[in-house]
Ligand code: AHG
Ligand code: MN
Ligand code: MN
């Protein structure tokens with residue numbers, strides 16, 4: 001019959017959030033409303049990225065024209081001039097950032113917002129109880145090639161007496177009440193986890209305009225022979241780091257095969273693949289980037305929470321638990337190794353020999 005072929009009882013993100021809320025005894029609904037706002041920002045960013053990528057294929061001029069026709073009509077003339085490719089990428093960074101800020105302000109639930117694209121934390125008036133940290137577009141250097149990018153987010157519940165000072169958001173990842181990311185790939189995939197909870201994956205159904213629960217309770221494979229790192233930085237790595245990557249490329253045991261390399265250069269996409277297939281993703285601290293490249297608050301910590309809640313691990317370059325790191329300032333960075341439980345343990349074991 002017709003109804004056997006049509007799914008009539010699907011779990012949308014909205015439904016999922018409602019069910020989660022009902023499980024909490026003292027829920028006020030504020031967190032749920034904040035998540036509703038978040039999902040709208042993901043849908044909007046997904047839409048603009050898709051348009052930009054789509055039109056970029058045929059003509060660069062059309063790309064810029066189209067993008068600005070949809071966003072800021074008064075800028076059509078300007079956009080038609082000889083903008084560089086780099087310029088366009090930055091524009092999507094800016095657009096993503098503006099969408100995020102406006103949606104978070106509009107939610108009325110946020111007091112402090114930290115964004116990669118804003119030097120200072122943004123403090124909203126009103127009595128929002130939450131702090132949100134975000135990387136509006138992760139992997140933006142990949143945009144013009146149509147390679148997957150993403151949005152990373154984390155949510156902290158502020159102390160009741162919080163005044164809305166930037167230092168109040170310099171918290172370790174263990175304080176996150178929720179985190180996740182959306183990857184804008186062949187489809188938009190939202191991965192969401194809450195404190196002490198499962199990791200759930202949702203796929204944006206473009207026709208319905210809804211995120212649908214497609215990957216309930218995601219678990220990262222315990223091990224997998226895949227590594228993901230910018231190997232062009234080898235010359236800057238310390239001895240422990242080199243020794244680790246040598247060990248997986250030149251296994252001592254004749255039964256073991258060398259690992260496969262996979263590196264997209266969009267952390268969200270590399271992390272999503274690692275979550276699905278297993279393996280290890282690393283952006284180590286090195287002689288050039290002494291504190292690593294990725295930012296603790298809105299890149300490392302949210303991703304570490306996803307990995308841990310899926311059964312994996314995430315550690316810093318000095319092999320501390322990533323989630324326990326307290327950032328010194330909002331854009332503070334850290335080296336990171338994350339992924340399958342056994343793979344991260346292997347890193348830690350080799351680093352221990354170099355202490
Ligand atoms: P962003 O685009 O948000 O600035 O982040 C870029 C990050 C991350 O996505 C990726 O893992 C890393 O930069 C890639 O850096 P390299 O080009 O140095 O490998
Ligand atoms: Mn990023
Ligand atoms: Mn970014």
Ligand code: MN
Nearest residue numbers: 093116137140
């Ligand atoms: Mn950037």
